[in-house]
Amino acid sequence: MSKELILQKIEQAAKILNEKDIDMWMTFVRETGNIKDPMIDMLVGTTATWQSAFIITKTGDTHAIIGSLEYENMKAVGTYKNIHPYLKSIKEKFLDVINTIKPNKIAINYSRNSSLADGITYGLYLELLDHFNGTDYASKLISSEEIVAALRGRKSKAEIDIMKEAIVETLKIFDEVTKYLKPGITEKQVAEFVQDITEKRGFGLAWDKEYCPSVFSGPNTAGAHSGPTDRVIEQGHVINMDFGIKYKGYCSDLQRTWYMLRPHEDKAPAEVQRGFDVIKDSITRAANAMKPGKKGFEIDEVTRNYIQISGYEEFPHGLGHQVGRLCHDGGCLMGPKWERYGNLPYMELEESNVFTIEPRLTIENYGIATIEEMVAVTKDGVEWLSERQRDIYLVR
Amino acid sequence: MSKELILQKIEQAAKILNEKDIDMWMTFVRETGNIKDPMIDMLVGTTATWQSAFIITKTGDTHAIIGSLEYENMKAVGTYKNIHPYLKSIKEKFLDVINTIKPNKIAINYSRNSSLADGITYGLYLELLDHFNGTDYASKLISSEEIVAALRGRKSKAEIDIMKEAIVETLKIFDEVTKYLKPGITEKQVAEFVQDITEKRGFGLAWDKEYCPSVFSGPNTAGAHSGPTDRVIEQGHVINMDFGIKYKGYCSDLQRTWYMLRPHEDKAPAEVQRGFDVIKDSITRAANAMKPGKKGFEIDEVTRNYIQISGYEEFPHGLGHQVGRLCHDGGCLMGPKWERYGNLPYMELEESNVFTIEPRLTIENYGIATIEEMVAVTKDGVEWLSERQRDIYLVR
Numbered sequence: 001m002s003k004e005l006i007l008q009k010i011e012q013a014a015k016i017l018n019e020k021d022i023d024m025w026m027t028f029v030r031e032t033g034n035i036k037d038p039m040i041d042m043l044v045g046t047t048a049t050w051q052s053a054f055i056i057t058k059t060g061d062t063h064a065i066i067g068s069l070e071y072e073n074m075k076a077v078g079t080y081k082n083i084h085p086y087l088k089s090i091k092e093k094f095l096d097v098i099n100t101i102k103p104n105k106i107a108i109n110y111s112r113n114s115s116l117a118d119g120i121t122y123g124l125y126l127e128l129l130d131h132f133n134g135t136d137y138a139s140k141l142i143s144s145e146e147i148v149a150a151l152r153g154r155k156s157k158a159e160i161d162i163m164k165e166a167i168v169e170t171l172k173i174f175d176e177v178t179k180y181l182k183p184g185i186t187e188k189q190v191a192e193f194v195q196d197i198t199e200k201r202g203f204g205l206a207w208d209k210e211y212c213p214s215v216f217s218g219p220n221t222a223g224a225h226s227g228p229t230d231r232v233i234e235q236g237h238v239i240n241m242d243f244g245i246k247y248k249g250y251c252s253d254l255q256r257t258w259y260m261l262r263p264h265e266d267k268a269p270a271e272v273q274r275g276f277d278v279i280k281d282s283i284t285r286a287a288n289a290m291k292p293g294k295k296g297f298e299i300d301e302v303t304r305n306y307i308q309i310s311g312y313e314e315f316p317h318g319l320g321h322q323v324g325r326l327c328h329d330g331g332c333l334m335g336p337k338w339e340r341y342g343n344l345p346y347m348e349l350e351e352s353n354v355f356t357i358e359p360r361l362t363i364e365n366y367g368i369a370t371i372e373e374m375v376a377v378t379k380d381g382v383e384w385l386s387e388r389q390r391d392i393y394l395v396r
Numbered sequence: 397m398s399k400e401l402i403l404q405k406i407e408q409a410a411k412i413l414n415e416k417d418i419d420m421w422m423t424f425v426r427e428t429g430n431i432k433d434p435m436i437d438m439l440v441g442t443t444a445t446w447q448s449a450f451i452i453t454k455t456g457d458t459h460a461i462i463g464s465l466e467y468e469n470m471k472a473v474g475t476y477k478n479i480h481p482y483l484k485s486i487k488e489k490f491l492d493v494i495n496t497i498k499p500n501k502i503a504i505n506y507s508r509n510s511s512l513a514d515g516i517t518y519g520l521y522l523e524l525l526d527h528f529n530g531t532d533y534a535s536k537l538i539s540s541e542e543i544v545a546a547l548r549g550r551k552s553k554a555e556i557d558i559m560k561e562a563i564v565e566t567l568k569i570f571d572e573v574t575k576y577l578k579p580g581i582t583e584k585q586v587a588e589f590v591q592d593i594t595e596k597r598g599f600g601l602a603w604d605k606e607y608c609p610s611v612f613s614g615p616n617t618a619g620a621h622s623g624p625t626d627r628v629i630e631q632g633h634v635i636n637m638d639f640g641i642k643y644k645g646y647c648s649d650l651q652r653t654w655y656m657l658r659p660h661e662d663k664a665p666a667e668v669q670r671g672f673d674v675i676k677d678s679i680t681r682a683a684n685a686m687k688p689g690k691k692g693f694e695i696d697e698v699t700r701n702y703i704q705i706s707g708y709e710e711f712p713h714g715l716g717h718q719v720g721r722l723c724h725d726g727g728c729l730m731g732p733k734w735e736r737y738g739n740l741p742y743m744e745l746e747e748s749n750v751f752t753i754e755p756r757l758t759i760e761n762y763g764i765a766t767i768e769e770m771v772a773v774t775k776d777g778v779e780w781l782s783e784r785q786r787d788i789y790l791v792r
Contacts, residue, residue, distance in 0.1 A: 030511055031511035031512075031724060033603055033604060033722070033723065033724065034434045034511045034512055034722055034724065035431065035432065035433065035434050035511055035514070035515060036431065036432075037431065038430045038431050046604075046606060047604045047606070049724075050736045051736060067736065068712055069622075069712060069713055070622070071622075072622035072623075073606065073607060073622045073623055076622070076623060076625070086736075087712055087734075088734040088735055088736060089734065089735035089736055090735075090736065091735070110517065110518040110519045111519045112519040112520075112522050112523055113519070114519075115426055115427035115430045115431055115517075115520075116430055117519075118431070118517040118518065118519035118520060119431060119517065120517060120518050121506065121511075121514040121515065121516060121517055121518065122506040122514065122516050122517065122518050122521040123506045123507045123508040123509070123510075123513075123514035123539070124508075124511075124514060125518040125521075126508050127508055127738075143519070207429055208429060208442075208443045210442060210443070210469065211469060226465075226466070226467075226468035226469045226472070227468075227469055227472060229472070316464060316465060316483060317465055326429070326430055327429065328427060328429065328430065328445075338483075338484040338485065339484055339485035339486075339487070340446045340447060340463065340482075340484060340485055340486065342523075
């Protein structure tokens with residue numbers, strides 16, 4: 001991220017600290033070249049080798065306590081007002097800085113629920129507690145998850161504009177896949193075709209190359225999060241693709257569904273059409289239910305129930321996640337109350353959150369119908385960021 | 397890493413578990429797309445979204461307990477013999493697997509000292525403890541740092557051969573810098589020249605682009621770990637560069653020193669020559685002291701003392717770190733007993749460890765003299781992996 005964007009995010013963070021009445025937020029890290037706290041790019045803009053603390057206070061003040069060898073670099077990066085280099089041990093300067101802040105609460109980079117707010121490793125946490133020996137700071141520690149959820153989740157207009165561009169570019173690539181699809185090619189060939197175009201246009205992939213895109217074809221296809229296989233695409237298959245790009249630092253994440261006509265067909269069979277329509281309608285229902293203050297699981301339920309009532313099995317994942325600089329971003333998740341999702345489904349939608357809506361159902365003997373759209377939460381509803389898929393794409 | 401290399405490493409891990417009498421080693425992770433455990437590439441070879449446990453036992457058995465959506469992908473990757481997918485919560489299958497192992501000790505991915513063995517985040521650790529509720533497994537948890545240090549530190553012949561190639565390619569680039577250097581160019585220009593060549597040859601950078609290479613020129617230059625600046629290189633400057641490439645997955649990390657002659661000079665001034673010679677000799681002394689069983693700080697002391705006795709200030713960092721797939725790799729560090737290095741300087745050198753040796757000293761009015769060589773620890777000494785810098789490089 002550019003220095004300007006980081007300084008904007010730090011300013012936004014200070015406002016969130018005021019809103020939540022937290023005096024200071026500290027991101028405590030080491031050897032970010034080996035394991036990188038997910039917030040470092042947004043909050044710091046450079047690496048750290050030895051134990052380092054990046055502190056933002058409610059008053060908007062910032063402190064970087066870092067190894068002395070990195071002092072010049074930190075000055076050049078220019079994102080922190082006060083830089084405190086140390087040589088042998090961080091402890092003394094670190095406590096000096098905190099003593100001047102006299103914090104009521106210290107939010108740190110840990111969270112049981114949100115991986116984005118959970119950057120401090122357990123061994124490093126024990127080190128931190130040691131530094132706090134003889135003080136009462138350990139008792140003031142709280143999770144930064146609410147701060148991170150707000151900071152990453154509340155997108156600026158500029159951020160949403162970039163994501164709209166990313167979506168337009170992504171949907172162009174989906175259109176090219178529509179032209180490329182023909183009987184006899186494999187899922188892997190489709191994926192290579194898509195990755196080639198993406199690279200040529202200078203875009204990144206929104207997630208791991210192994211399954212970006214995922215391509216699913218026909219009955220007996222693999223589940224979501226699987227990579228494309230050598231399975232051959234045939235007439236009578238429902239085909240879908242899950243794909244996103246990284247564009248100017250932001251991700252898109254979309255899915256579309258195709259049907260490959262058999263010789264005698266000029267439209268999809270009734271059961272395929274019905275599956276597609278149920279998915280499309282379930283997305284409309286989710287979007288109609290979305291507004292600030294709703295809890296994530298409430299929206300998931302709307303869609304999950306509708307799909308089951310329509311006679312299909314429930315989908316084995318959440319309805320939609322937030323998107324931003326990372327593909328799985330923000331806090332609140334529109335997902336079911338399953339233990340694996342922690343408290344994320346219990347969090348509330350906020351204005352300017354960007355969500356995917358991505359239900360899925362199985363059409364027996366044909367394949368999987370999925371559509372994934374992207375929306376931004378507005379004051380009283382949603383704005384569609386992606387031009388919706390209204391009809392199943394027919395290919396021969 | 398390829399499937400074959402991962403399976404080799406898993407086999408090596410099982411041997412290390414036997415050597416240390418530890419029944420099982422578990423790497424517990426989630427959302428590796430947001431924060432990636434440093435061992436995942438070497439031990440698993442794919443990503444994980446929900447809470448996931450990758451278990452290696454003393455008997456060489458392997459278990460992956462993962463979210464059901466990633467079952468197909470994990471099968472395709474093929475690095476784990478037993479795959480246990482779960483839908484709503486990991487707990488039940490997870491405990492089932494551990495119950496069958498009946499471990500005496502459970503090494504997990506946490507360490508106070510080694511960032512490479514410290515991949516479990518604090519929030520996730522609390523989740524793990526919750527899963528262990530009602531069992532006595534929490535009391536069996538130990539750090540995996542010794543296992544990780546051995547597994548990453550003990551290089552195979554194949555690994556060392558790749559690193560030798562990486563070093564040869566890196567030293568070629570240093571030679572090209574010798575031809576490129578002239579008065580009036582800036583540190584940044586040198587860095588761009590080096591990054592251009594690296595990219596053209598299809599190599600990666602061994603560490604963060606901001607300071608790979610670092611280029612330091614003249615008196616009043618920045619400290620190590622600083623990026624190159626707009627400082628202009630002039631006659632009478634000592635210049636040095638810290639640079640490494642990533643080659644077939646392995647890193648090099650080397651430094652060389654130049655002197656830019658003034659019009660009337662055909663060799664370096666006596667004080668520059670002396671500084672260079674002290675650095676060179678201090679490296680010889682370190683290498684002569686290195687052998688299996690020596691502790692990291694003992695080697696650091698040899699060099700640190702020699703440099704101080706020679707009348708220079710001690711260097712503000714460790715003498716040498718291990719190198720491998722990451723630039724800062726392995727466990728044992730040849731560094732001073734400073735708190736910031738934790739227990740790493742107290743660990744012992746082992747056969748087949750690959751270390752840098754990189755002392756530094758300031759030559760007043762001229763700049764910084766540094767040389768960084770790479771060596772492999774042998775049964776009773778070291779093998780030089782890099783062709784040593786014997787003379788200061790003179791440029792005009």
